[in-house]
Amino acid sequence: MEEKTVIIKESLISTKNLVKTFNKVDVLKGLNIDFNKGDRIALIGQNGAGKTTLIRCILGQYTYEGKLVVMNFNPRKDHEVLMQHIGFIPQTPPPLQMTVGEMLDFFSKLSNTDKEEFVKIGVDMGLDVEANLAKPFLKLSGGMKQKLLVALALGRKPEILLMDEPSANLDPAARKVFFKYLEEYNNDALMIISSHRLKELENLATRLVEMDMGVVVVDNEL
């Protein structure tokens, strides 16, 4: 008789009946899902499916009903502590006024990370960090901004990486380096990548989660 091995994965993010409402419209409709240690999740779904809302709930930026536990923390009450374990890459780079040099200093101090960690990833992705130190982040091109945001998120080496269309602004060469970094990233880390480009994630993702109208409609191991 064939012996089956049951692997119980440690849950890093757990939702129970998670509801988020905007103007009396439920955008998340009682979400029940666990995201585990080591999962590389391709989070897909049409616009308005609730992907960004879920990410913002995990980041503690939205109030919600139901239960949401992230690494045994409450994202609202324990925001500062929890964010030390989370790296986030937004879909649209924010119009930050600070210079690249100030950003590196700020992130380095805030996360106790050597600045060189960020610089190395930035350079590997094709961003000449040294030449742009005095430039405001706002004045960089879309691609350069995204490369820096990727470097700042990965350089901190967080246990959870939340990425909302992270490669949208990257050129093919940078995209290749970016996915190589993700593939070689800590095996125990949880990655949630919200993307419309599923093909890009086929070598990386270990689990596919599809959302529609605020609920999970597909949840498959890949």
Place this chain on the structure above:
Amino acid sequence: MGKGFLYMTELDLMQNLRSKSFWAYSFLFGAFVAVMFLSGVTESQIIGFVGLSRLMVTFMQVSMAILPIYVLITTVRSVVGDRESNVMEYMLSLPVSFSAYYWSKFVSKFLVIYIPVLFALIVAVIWGSLKNLDVPWDLFFFYSALLAALIFNFLGLGMLISSMAKSQEIAIGTAFIIWLILVAFLDLLLMGLMLKMRMNPDLVIWGGMINPLQIFRTGSLILFDPKLTVMGPASYYVLDVMGRNAFLIMSIAYPLFLGWLFAFLGSRYFNRNDVI
């Protein structure tokens, strides 16, 4: 709040120091002091006052006209502006508490608004000393504190509006309407209201004294016009009920308290609702 607060404040200060509007604002106050000296304000008299006292009184009148609306307009956009531009979504994905984010904005704004004003007053004192004018130190210290209280007050109000407003347009519109109401209810309108409606004068005057602009105005007058003659009959009520020294203390304590209360309510709202 910890190191997140310190780093955010430092970052915000650096951004403010780089902005052209900060230098334009600083230049405005510096130039104003220079113009007052060059135009001979220090030689003219007001209720027997000449020299630096005269200059400081004029400085306070101008500050009362400029500072409240300037503080409101520049502050109300800070939180809601970051929210609309996705800056907040990104910054609050970092290990910074909501309170640290909010109060770092408050502190850095206070410093970049107050320091140029204080610096202009200090320049006036130095310039006056070089011209052998007597320095009214009591006036200098009191007016420095009064200006800090005025800025603190409107900063708190601006932060409250900014944390609650759904858009920058709504925030600016609300700030402008509140400022108009506060200006309209300075004593001129109050007197008219009192006469027309035959209301209880105590009620009307204390209603007026709720207005931080009125407190600032009266506070800046009371030091060189102890009987508040320029205020007319209302001065009797103020001085009888409170007395000069108590009023001097209140004119600083009340706007500080009000500013703190507004800012605290803004912080509470910010902490308890969707931040983006």
